[in-house]
Amino acid sequence: MKTTDFSKRPAVTNARSARGFTILELMIAVAIVAVMTAIAAPSMMDFVRANRLSTAARQLDADILLARREAIKRNSRVLVCVVTTTAGACGSGTAWAAGWLVCYDNDQDGACDASTSTNPNPIRQHGKLDSSLTLTGPSAAPRFNANGTQGAAGASSVTFTTRGTWTGSKSYVETVTATGNVSMAAGG
DSSP, X not given: OOOOOGGGSOOOOOGGGGTOOOHHHHHHHHHHHHHHHHHHHHHHHHHHHHHHHHHHHXXXXXXXXXXXXXXXXXXXXXXXXXXXXXXXXXXXXXXXXXXXXXXXXXXXXXXXXOOOSSSOSSSXXXXXXXXXXXXXXXXXXXXXXXXXXXXXXXXXXXXXXXXXXXXXXXXXXXXXXXXXXXXXEEEO
């Protein structure tokens, strides 16, 4: 059996190889990371803003499509309207950035019907948008009838525009035609 005598190992001749990084090397590495972060930060902020804008527009789109589907499914009128300070109540006006809700209106009086334990109302409620976003829309609540149309014969289209408040922001335009067709397009 062979034994190894570690006392006969050669001594480390280069002291630098045994102690790790110098302070100069560490400072250079930190400087490189700082420069790369400074370059990437504005792009990351633009990405976050664009994602926030796209998400808000797509949430509105999904809620409008939900309102149309619910009107057909329930065979009754469903509203998409501005949120008021009263919980679950439809408001009027153009303060869409404060939030919106989707509710059924069986009695067709232009207001959300009372909620019951078996049939909660509103169907869906969306909270206030981020302060860096604006949402403009009609002053009257868009409504979907039992056949999926948006209004009475001769009714006009309604348009929603979601946009950011920063320079160079894109916009999303949502259009609901009188026949109930819903479309969204990205603008410049």
